[in-house]
Amino acid sequence: MENIFITYENALSILAAHSEDFPVEDRKLEDSIGGYLAEDLIADRDFPPFDRVTMDGIAISYPAFEKGQREFAIEDIAPAGTPQKSLQDTQHCIEVMTGAIMPENADTVVRYEDLEINQGKARIVPPTLMPKQNVHFKGIDRDKGSIIVPAGVQLSSAEINIAAAVGKASLKVRRMPRVVIVSTGDELVDVHQQPELHQIRRSNIYGIQSTLKTWGVSSDLRHLPDDRDEMELLVSKYLDAYDLLIFTGGVSKGKFDYLPEVLESLNIEKHFHKIQQRPGKPFWFGSNKEGKKIFALPGNPVSSFVCVYVYLKFWLNTCLGVTSKPLYVSLKRDVNFKPNLVYFLEARLESQPDGTLVADPVSGNGSGDFANLVNTDGFLVLPQNKTEFKTGEVYLFVPYRCYS
Numbered sequence: 001m002e003n004i005f006i007t008y009e010n011a012l013s014i015l016a017a018h019s020e021d022f023p024v025e026d027r028k029l030e031d032s033i034g035g036y037l038a039e040d041l042i043a044d045r046d047f048p049p050f051d052r053v054t055m056d057g058i059a060i061s062y063p064a065f066e067k068g069q070r071e072f073a074i075e076d077i078a079p080a081g082t083p084q085k086s087l088q089d090t091q092h093c094i095e096v097m098t099g100a101i102m103p104e105n106a107d108t109v110v111r112y113e114d115l116e117i118n119q120g121k122a123r124i125v126p127p128t129l130m131p132k133q134n135v136h137f138k139g140i141d142r143d144k145g146s147i148i149v150p151a152g153v154q155l156s157s158a159e160i161n162i163a164a165a166v167g168k169a170s171l172k173v174r175r176m177p178r179v180v181i182v183s184t185g186d187e188l189v190d191v192h193q194q195p196e197l198h199q200i201r202r203s204n205i206y207g208i209q210s211t212l213k214t215w216g217v218s219s220d221l222r223h224l225p226d227d228r229d230e231m232e233l234l235v236s237k238y239l240d241a242y243d244l245l246i247f248t249g250g251v252s253k254g255k256f257d258y259l260p261e262v263l264e265s266l267n268i269e270k271h272f273h274k275i276q277q278r279p280g281k282p283f284w285f286g287s288n289k290e291g292k293k294i295f296a297l298p299g300n301p302v303s304s305f306v307c308v309y310v311y312l313k314f315w316l317n318t319c320l321g322v323t324s325k326p327l328y329v330s331l332k333r334d335v336n337f338k339p340n341l342v343y344f345l346e347a348r349l350e351s352q353p354d355g356t357l358v359a360d361p362v363s364g365n366g367s368g369d370f371a372n373l374v375n376t377d378g379f380l381v382l383p384q385n386k387t388e389f390k391t392g393e394v395y396l397f398v399p400y401r402c403y404s
């Protein structure tokens with residue numbers, strides 16, 4: 001049957017059913033930030049690999065201090081980067097530098113600030129010391145052989161540090177799909193052009209491209225006119241060159257909204273068209289036998305924005321085996337929404353003194369009002385089959401901005 005509107009939950013399960021494993025490739029460590037790890041990062045040594053001195057000063061044997069000794073003859077010096085020294089006489093000390101291996105027979109480090117050094121002897125000033133102070137003990141953070149970063153994680157600088165520490169000059173990461181983002185519509189001109197009164201600049205695709213970039217996905221930009229034959233010709237070329245095709249516009253009821261029929265004429269199977277939601281209702285999703293995926297998003301800027309954050313992100317996460325951490329917030333004011341649709345409501349986050357995060361709805365002027373996105377931090381997901389949403393009730397929030 002044509003034009004069955006499916007639910008939000010159904011749309012997600014259809015997308016999950018059409019997820020795929022992205023191939024694995026090697027990437028230089030320096031170029032890996034933002035990539036999705038396809039191997040475990042395993043500690044090749046203990047973390048830290050030896051008892052590491054954490055303050056510049058002297059290393060002593062604590063029992064000597066405990067028995068009342070305060071003055072220690074300096075036997076030797078242990079700079080960082082030299083093999084382990086050994087304290088020959090436990091009544092003596094060795095000068096040690098931060099990053100050096102703790103000398104054998106010593107267990108406690110006293111910093112220079114707590115010493116008076118004269119003629120080869122170090123006098124400890126404070127009356128008490130913590131036994132084993134200022135030592136970062138071998139293996140205390142992680143054991144050799146343990147998984148420090150599991151496969152599937154998106155690499156941030158924290159994971160890059162670990163990779164370098166365990167000697168990975170290159171990393172196995174997921175190769176993201178080759179993506180093209182295509183605007184459609186004869187009213188659109190490019191960013192550098194001066195639009196006539198009846199024209200607008202094709203802004204959507206830049207917003208989508210930049211969003212994907214933050215998710216580690218690069219993409220090319222293209223444009224289709226509202227001409228059925230031309231569309232068919234160009235889309236068939238995109239199908240050869242790309243794995244994931246994202247379109248904006250041309251999927252609704254207009255006389256020139258050719259995209260769904262063009263896609264189907266190119267043997268792309270429609271998995272759904274239209275979701276019981278606002279905005280973003282006319283979203284069309286399909287794939288072909290070669291596994292190419294097509295996200296044909298509604299042209300209204302807020303609609304395409306919502307569909308990218310809600311559905312495209314979900315599909316990518318499913319392909320990558322990533323479970324996103326849901327963010328729940330409470331509603332700052334009452335909202336009424338009569339249509340029996342999921343309502344993605346733009347909202348601004350506010351942190352309350354009691355520690356809760358509240359979302360203040362800023363509805364704007366519908367799905368064409370993308371200026372409103374500038375004043376908001378994300379979307380509330382207000383469920384279907386409910387019309388009154390009360391202050392203090394808690395709902396899922398899809399952020400498109402880091403809240404700070």
Ligand SMILES: Nc1nc2c(c(=O)[nH]1)N[C@H]1C(S)=C(S)[C@@H](COP(=O)(O)OP(=O)(O)OC[C@H]3O[C@@H](n4cnc5c(N)ncnc54)[C@H](O)[C@@H]3O)O[C@H]1N2
Nearest residue numbers: 183185202203204205249250251252253257298299300303
């Ligand atoms: N008779 C009906 N008309 C419409 C319906 C409907 O159910 N029945 N649905 C409305 C809804 S909801 C949406 S959303 C839009 C979606 O329409 P299309 O996907 O066909 O998109 P277009 O008609 O091509 O464009 C819509 C709107 O967005 C502007 N646009 C398009 N691309 C861009 C771009 N790259 N950058 C900026 N702005 C863009 C375009 O100029 C239009 O103003 O259909 C409703 N109509």
Ligand code: MOO
Nearest residue numbers: 279280281303367
């Ligand atoms: O789905 Mo449309 O996005 O409501 O304007």
Ligand SMILES: [Mg+2]
Nearest residue numbers: 250252254257
């Ligand atoms: Mg249209």
